[in-house]
Amino acid sequence: MAQTFKSRIDAATRELRNHNQEHVLQFVEQLDRSQREILLDDLEQLDLNLLDRLIEEHIHNPQPFELPKRIDPPQVYPAKPASDLESKYRQALDRGENLIAEHKVAAFTVAGGQGTRLNFDGPKGNVPATPVRNKTLFRLFAETVLAVQRKYNCVLPWYIMTSRANHEDTVRTFEQNDHFGLNPGDVFFFRQGMMPCVDTEGKLMLASPESLAMNPDGHGGSLRALFRSGAIEDMARRGVEYISYFQIDNPLVYVVDPLFIGLHALDNADMSSKAVVKAEPLEKVGNFALVDNKVTVIEYSDLPDDLAYKKRSNGRLMLEYGSIAIHVISRSFVEKLNQHGFSLPWHRAFKKVPYIDKTAHLVSPENPNAYKFESFVFDALRLADHSIILEIERADQFAPIKNASGVDSLQSSQQLQIERAARWMERAGIKVPRREDGTVDALIEISPLFALDDHELYDKRRQLREMKAGDIVYLG
Numbered sequence: 464m465a466q467t468f469k470s471r472i473d474a475a476t477r478e479l480r481n482h483n484q485e486h487v488l489q490f491v492e493q494l495d496r497s498q499r500e501i502l503l504d505d506l507e508q509l510d511l512n513l514l515d516r517l518i519e520e521h522i523h524n525p526q527p528f529e530l531p532k533r534i535d536p537p538q539v540y541p542a543k544p545a546s547d548l549e550s551k552y553r554q555a556l557d558r559g560e561n562l563i564a565e566h567k568v569a570a571f572t573v574a575g576g577q578g579t580r581l582n583f584d585g586p587k588g589n590v591p592a593t594p595v596r597n598k599t600l601f602r603l604f605a606e607t608v609l610a611v612q613r614k615y616n617c618v619l620p621w622y623i624m625t626s627r628a629n630h631e632d633t634v635r636t637f638e639q640n641d642h643f644g645l646n647p648g649d650v651f652f653f654r655q656g657m658m659p660c661v662d663t664e665g666k667l668m669l670a671s672p673e674s675l676a677m678n679p680d681g682h683g684g685s686l687r688a689l690f691r692s693g694a695i696e697d698m699a700r701r702g703v704e705y706i707s708y709f710q711i712d713n714p715l716v717y718v719v720d721p722l723f724i725g726l727h728a729l730d731n732a733d734m735s736s737k738a739v740v741k742a743e744p745l746e747k748v749g750n751f752a753l754v755d756n757k758v759t760v761i762e763y764s765d766l767p768d769d770l771a772y773k774k775r776s777n778g779r780l781m782l783e784y785g786s787i788a789i790h791v792i793s794r795s796f797v798e799k800l801n802q803h804g805f806s807l808p809w810h811r812a813f814k815k816v817p818y819i820d821k822t823a824h825l826v827s828p829e830n831p832n833a834y835k836f837e838s839f840v841f842d843a844l845r846l847a848d849h850s851i852i853l854e855i856e857r858a859d860q861f862a863p864i865k866n867a868s869g870v871d872s873l874q875s876s877q878q879l880q881i882e883r884a885a886r887w888m889e890r891a892g893i894k895v896p897r898r899e900d901g902t903v904d905a906l907i908e909i910s911p912l913f914a915l916d917d918h919e920l921y922d923k924r925r926q927l928r929e930m931k932a933g934d935i936v937y938l939g
């Protein structure tokens with residue numbers, strides 16, 4: 464046994480030396496046996512050849528992004544169908560609802576991010592997000608899953624991707640809250656992969672004497688983690704065919720959208736996306752484009768201004784649609800990728816990464832000091848044979864919580880949640896008090912258990928009360 468342990472250390476030392484990274488063993492003599500095990504676990508999971516390549520390509524010798532030679536606007540299903548599409552949308556809605564009712568759809572939340580911009584202590588899913596009851600994102604989505612199960616008399620299994628830093632806290636949150644009323648057997652947690660951070664010289668960093676500084680490998684890591692964790696196998700056992708992918712930080716997302724799922728299924732797509740019309744040509748969102756006949760997302764940072772402003776003959780922007788990170792993914796697509804092998808491009812980000820210095824003293828830098836490597840889920844679109852895009856109204860489905868204040872903050876998200884609830888109330892015939900500038904003069908929250916969408920609220924219109932300025936309304 465001791466021999467095995469020693470030979471593991473020796474092998475790790477050799478490997479690290481071959482890649483000029485042996486400095487991460489500098490405290491190994493001071494570690495006890497269990498601490499060494501922890502360090503070895505990290506080291507044995509490293510792909511040092513890949514890391515060498517990333518350090519060369521992204522740090523020592525970075526190449527400018529090469530724009531594809533030919534970029535066309537992609538086809539997009541409009542938010543409101545013209546008459547020639549109306550019957551297809553009706554058929555898609557029907558198909559999507561049947562697929563949900565037949566247990567062929569799963570909800571999938573990526574919640575492994577570090578949420579550094581928000582600076583919230585704990586998993587982002589624990590952020591109190593709703594405007595009246597301050598429900599956490601986990602509770603809100605759990606209630607939505609429950610509401611979908613009741614509406615369609617089905618089981619909607621929910622898969623949640625975590626990462627090393629927040630897995631235990633996430634699972635504990637669900638356990639302490641009785642899984643928010645869901646059957647624990649239908650909620651599946653799994654961890655995503657990790658990538659090591661490196662300093663500006665391309666050197667690995669230690670977070671403590673026995674652990675490397677690592678970051679989750681990006682939401683693109685979900686496509687591998689779904690497979691490796693057994694989540695895909697679990698889906699296959701249940702007969703799930705379609706995965707409704709969304710991020711933890713968007714309280715307005717439709718956890719499952721029958722129209723979107725139905726269009727994806729009718730068109731035999733592998734991976735599909737929702738899109739919004741960009742607020743302005745340079746908006747900081749991924750841009751949908753068609754490259755080599757494949758739907759592709761070009762990041763705003765890679766988009767030259769002239770292309771961002773380029774117009775088509777009909778006067779509309781060539782790249783007028785932005786990505787909001789909502790997808791439907793076929794289970795068969797994830798299986799195919801993993802069974803045949805695939806890789807997504809790695810993107811680097813320069814971030815603040817705490818580390819220990821040569822004296823084992825913990826340093827929390829005030830400015831970015833290290834590179835993280837991540838892959839992005841939308842890069843898998845290029846690997847799909849078929850992919851559709853559905854335009855949606857931004858204000859109806861997108862209110863992300865990213866920053867501690869200002870744009871895309873908890874405050875702006877709650878305002879958007881109130882505005883959507885107000886529009887649903889107005890469609891149900893209620894006069895909502897508004898200030899002179901048009902903003903809603905009340906706090907309104909509609910639980911998904913009361914209404915999943917404006918149609919359900921309309922059906923319950925007789926239960927709604929008149930409102931006056933300053934009211935706090937919770938429909939639950």
Ligand code: UTP
Binds near residue numbers: 579581655680682
């Ligand atoms: P963001 O790109 O906004 O990152 O993630 P973040 O980690 O939440 O926040 P910052 O950038 O550190 O401030 C978008 C979504 O993708 C998930 C996040 O949890 C969020 O739902 N994500 C991101 C992962 O699941 N894993 C990752 O490695 C990165």
